[in-house]
Amino acid sequence: MASTAQVRVTKHYATGRFGQVHYRRAAPPIAAAKPALLLFHMSPLSGRIYEKFLGVMGGHRLSIAPDTPGFGDSDLPASPPTIEDYAAAMGDMMDDLKLRQVDVMGYHTGAETCVALALARPHQVRKLILVSAPIFTADELKSFRAHYAHEEINEDGAHLVRKWKGHLHWAGPGWTKELVAQQFPDALRNPLTSWWGHNAAFGYDMAGALAKVTQPVLVLNPDDDLHTQTLRAAPLLKNGRVVHLKGWGHGFQDVRTAEACDLVNNFLDGEG
Amino acid sequence: MAKVTKHYADGRFGQIHHRRAAPVGVSTQPPLLLFHMSPYSSVIYQNFLAAMGEQRLTIAVDTPGFGNSDAPPSPPQIQDYAAAVGDMMDALKLRHVDVMGYHTGSKIALEVAIQRPAQVRKVVMISAAIWTDEELKDHRAQFAKTEISEDGAHLVKWWKAAMHWSMTGRTKEQVAEVFPARMMNPAISWWGHAAAFDYKTADALQKVSQPVLILNPQDDIWEFTPRAKKYLRNGRIHDLPGWSHGFLDVKTQEATTIVGGFLDEK
Numbered sequence: 001m002a003s004t005a006q007v008r009v010t011k012h013y014a015t016g017r018f019g020q021v022h023y024r025r026a027a028p029p030i031a032a033a034k035p036a037l038l039l040f041h042m043s044p045l046s047g048r049i050y051e052k053f054l055g056v057m058g059g060h061r062l063s064i065a066p067d068t069p070g071f072g073d074s075d076l077p078a079s080p081p082t083i084e085d086y087a088a089a090m091g092d093m094m095d096d097l098k099l100r101q102v103d104v105m106g107y108h109t110g111a112e113t114c115v116a117l118a119l120a121r122p123h124q125v126r127k128l129i130l131v132s133a134p135i136f137t138a139d140e141l142k143s144f145r146a147h148y149a150h151e152e153i154n155e156d157g158a159h160l161v162r163k164w165k166g167h168l169h170w171a172g173p174g175w176t177k178e179l180v181a182q183q184f185p186d187a188l189r190n191p192l193t194s195w196w197g198h199n200a201a202f203g204y205d206m207a208g209a210l211a212k213v214t215q216p217v218l219v220l221n222p223d224d225d226l227h228t229q230t231l232r233a234a235p236l237l238k239n240g241r242v243v244h245l246k247g248w249g250h251g252f253q254d255v256r257t258a259e260a261c262d263l264v265n266n267f268l269d270g271e272g
Numbered sequence: 273m274a275k276v277t278k279h280y281a282d283g284r285f286g287q288i289h290h291r292r293a294a295p296v297g298v299s300t301q302p303p304l305l306l307f308h309m310s311p312y313s314s315v316i317y318q319n320f321l322a323a324m325g326e327q328r329l330t331i332a333v334d335t336p337g338f339g340n341s342d343a344p345p346s347p348p349q350i351q352d353y354a355a356a357v358g359d360m361m362d363a364l365k366l367r368h369v370d371v372m373g374y375h376t377g378s379k380i381a382l383e384v385a386i387q388r389p390a391q392v393r394k395v396v397m398i399s400a401a402i403w404t405d406e407e408l409k410d411h412r413a414q415f416a417k418t419e420i421s422e423d424g425a426h427l428v429k430w431w432k433a434a435m436h437w438s439m440t441g442r443t444k445e446q447v448a449e450v451f452p453a454r455m456m457n458p459a460i461s462w463w464g465h466a467a468a469f470d471y472k473t474a475d476a477l478q479k480v481s482q483p484v485l486i487l488n489p490q491d492d493i494w495e496f497t498p499r500a501k502k503y504l505r506n507g508r509i510h511d512l513p514g515w516s517h518g519f520l521d522v523k524t525q526e527a528t529t530i531v532g533g534f535l536d537e538k
Binding site: 010011012013020022073153154155156157160161164165168177178181182184185186188189190191192 | 277278279280287289340420421422423424427428431432435444445448449451452453454455456457458459
């Protein structure tokens with residue numbers, strides 16, 4: 001079993017095309033001879049979702065979880081961006097931090113950013129881990145777009161209750177309401193523009209992009225709200241596989257931190 | 273408007289997150305440090321920073337345990353928060369500063385002036401509440417730790433309080449912009465109020481020889497601030513009737529003029 005010792009997680013800013021990029025970072029006391037691992041979060045939320053995961057993964061390799069532009073503490077683009085724009089900003093951060101070679105891991109919207117970054121920087125991105133790789137049908141896209149459209153702010157706070165109940169509904173086993181409450185404020189940040197993340201995700205041709213990726217891909221498919229859509233990714237993978245995480249749901253990186261790190265380490269440190 | 277950027281410095285409790293704005297040219301004014309109310313974060317000063325940053329280097333700090341600043345290992349006192357601010361001043365090599373704080377932050381400003389008398393030139397306090405023992409008891413109960421509930425009742429309680437105390441002209445969108453900072457670290461976000469209620473503001477005011485300007489908006493602690501008058505050695509109270517929470521966004525220019533005017537007085 002891999003070590004679950006915790007290393008310190010620190011926070012910093014780098015610069016990218018949309019302004020400041022905020023990120024969390026953890027690294028072994030003695031630098032590892034491995035590419036850095038970049039971790040991209042889902043929409044909305046922030047790099048905070050990887051706080052505990054970083055504490056363990058940082059013992060194995062330099063691990064960096066940025067806030068997507070417009071989320072967490074990263075500056076907002078001037079207009080609704082595409083997944084390619086998010087990936088370009090992540091590339092800027094790589095340049096700023098002088099990261100020549102990286103592995104990338106992304107969660108939902110973040111998974112699409114991984115794919116776009118791997119295509120934009122094929123020589124710099126070595127391996128990909130995608131937590132869900134959703135391939136939507138036209139009908140699904142329509143209903144997802146409606147569900148994640150810009151939400152009204154209500155005088156009586158009803159918008160908070162709707163969102164809170166949604167988060168609790170999709171919380172995976174073991175993810176307590178206290179753990180959800182730790183992440184929840186990030187879902188409410190920049191309320192007028194926080195729909196941009198989903199908007200970019202639904203505008204991305206994930207099937208077309210995934211089929212072009214030549215690097216090794218590990219798709220992790222928990223039993224969450226994108227499980228069905230992720231099953232469709234398997235035939236598109238040139239050099240990868242889909243692993244079903246049975247009984248896992250949102251919050252697994254907090255609840256099953258050691259197991260998740262083992263899965264990721266085995267893939268990153270293994271052959272191919 | 274000056275550009276606002278965000279940064280980290282190191283202090284005794286770990287990383288201290290702060291927002292910063294500065295004039296394009298050189299300013300001869302001492303930097304102004306800003307401390308927020310409990311819970312919240314330096315986000316409440318975002319617009320004020322952009323305005324005040326045109327005049328002088330202005331830095332709004334996330335109190336340890338709030339915003340993005342690392343939390344102390346146990347509930348701190350106002351003295352501990354002020355000491356961490358001192359660490360940040362050292363890390364940023366700020367020799368001479370003015371300080372301004374909002375509610376809990378006003379007590380931090382006062383305490384920084386006491387701990388670093390040779391480095392703090394002037395003090396601006398938004399409210400300077402002096403409570404009786406009876407009132408303190410009520411306040412402690414009102415601002416105790418809130419349990420997280422399945423139905424989101426805790427969120428509605430916080431939201432309604434924020435809306436209720438917002439001044440005329442503050443939109444729900446403006447409240448929604450800063451409200452996430454209200455919800456952060458819910459297990460320990462009561463620490464700020466706990467420290468404020470333990471602090472002996474009357475005693476502290478008597479120790480301060482620097483010029484003090486107390487701004488008294490008509491908010492939830494407006495009635496407790498006039499009691500500060502008799503303890504002021506070198507200061508005054510400026511009542512702001514009709515102003516309440518959100519004035520930093522609704523009355524940004526007026527607030528900048530009042531504060532800038534006081535700081536620039538000979």
